[in-house]
Amino acid sequence: MAEFVDSARMEFEKGYIRADLSFLVLGLLIRQWLKGEGAMTTTWLMETAGCSYPTVASALRQIKHRLIRHSNRSMELDRFPKEEWAEMVAAAEKARGTVRFVDRSGQPRSVDGLLRRLQRLERKDIAVGGVLGAKHYHPALDITGIPRLDLSLHCGRKEADLSFVQRLDPGLARTDRRDEPASLAVHLIRRKESLFERGEDGWLYADPVECLLDLHEARLESQAQEMLEALQRQKAKHE
């Protein structure tokens, strides 16, 4: 049975480069640390990321100097891994799979207008990230207005189906140009478990690591730093 499960995970990994899979695993370690959810097992990492044991083991070797290993074979980060995080931010563009959309209607729909239509879709595989997600985790985030809507689409190994964007607004068109201000950015969540969380307002939110990466991707560096520091303070407060 275990062999079957691992072969399924190896199937999941096909088409990915090792660096991208390490990105998934490291993202999970940081998420757990930021949320103060404590130690995790290799099995949990494998099941949550949807990765095989060799992949997880390889990713863990890269960050072993930051790991505290417990006697029950669980592990956690000893502190926030600044250098590795910087590498993740630098690699995010390639590793995450972000698709940007710009308005072509001449009457751009507001973020609220897009959200109202998202709500009508009642999708459980789409979560709010970006500035709105950051505000979910850190309500005092210093930003006026919301420059664009960031959504996380949980698609795992499947090909991403972006047809829902047309339901949000037929005026949105995909662009590969970074110099065009995007109205919507869709980030693909490739791990097996989405780890979306339901806010008190009823919205599904992407996990804090995704939200931080969204802010970096949107060039909101100071807000990303502010959010990261706020999450670290929250964690310290709860310890």
Added chain:
Amino acid sequence: MNNIDNVMKLVSPAKVLKQIAQAIPADCRENLTVIGSLAAGYHFFGEDANLMVRTKDADCLLSPRVRAIPAAISITERLFREKWQFRPDEKWGNPGDANTPDDQLPAVRLKPTANAEWFIELLAVPGSPSELAQKWVRVETSAGHFGLCSFGFLALASYKPITTPLGIAIARPELMALANLLEHPEIRPDTMSGIIAARQIKRSNKDLGRVLAIARLSIRRNEDALLEWPGLWREALEDRFPHNWKDFARRSGSGLRRLLGSPNDLDEASHTCINGLLASNPPTTEQLGIVGQRLLRDAVEAIEEME
């Protein structure tokens, strides 16, 4: 600058409506609803007399049916007394008489002065929900015999009209849009009698283009305006067509989809818009197509699925 022919003139909706309101007998005002581009222009551009729309006629819908003919007679008699004039065209040089067959009668088309750049045309709501084909009813006046035309989904345009401070009502733009959607379940080949900015245009494209123009202007006011349309559409359909409103609802998007799927037809619709209601802020044809897609998503699909 667009090359505008001499058929469609720039007129101020506020000024024209005021002139009509003053000329219509007071006891007929409650029976009259201004429809078409003038009504839409007044709705979206307000009472600002400096804002213009390009049109040639002020379509005035008379309702209910039982009052339409007496009101038409009363209005026509009054306007002739006020020195309004019959507006002749190539087919009709003069009003008809007792020998003119009903379907050969000229419409009540009257202009306030000889050089006026617009005229009013009187129309009537159909006699029953099943009366969808064009029908002419004789109107006998001291100035001659005229035909009062009714057709299709005009009844929707008289549902809960908006009363203006001028004392006459205008049709709700979203209901004019619905009437046009239902009137054109396909793109028919028949063209407008006049040309629009040097182009011959299919009537379906002109009317469906009007739908897109209304939708775009509505979005400009409120980005979620189209989400509110299905509720009123259903209310009006149920009221006007209680036995078969669902059938109409289900086919409401047929013509629009065909328009959006035909680049040439969409281009014609766009041409009428940028030389009409959207002249002051003309969208590209692509942008107008997006308006159509938004209309389908936000309103048409919702009414199509209503049970």
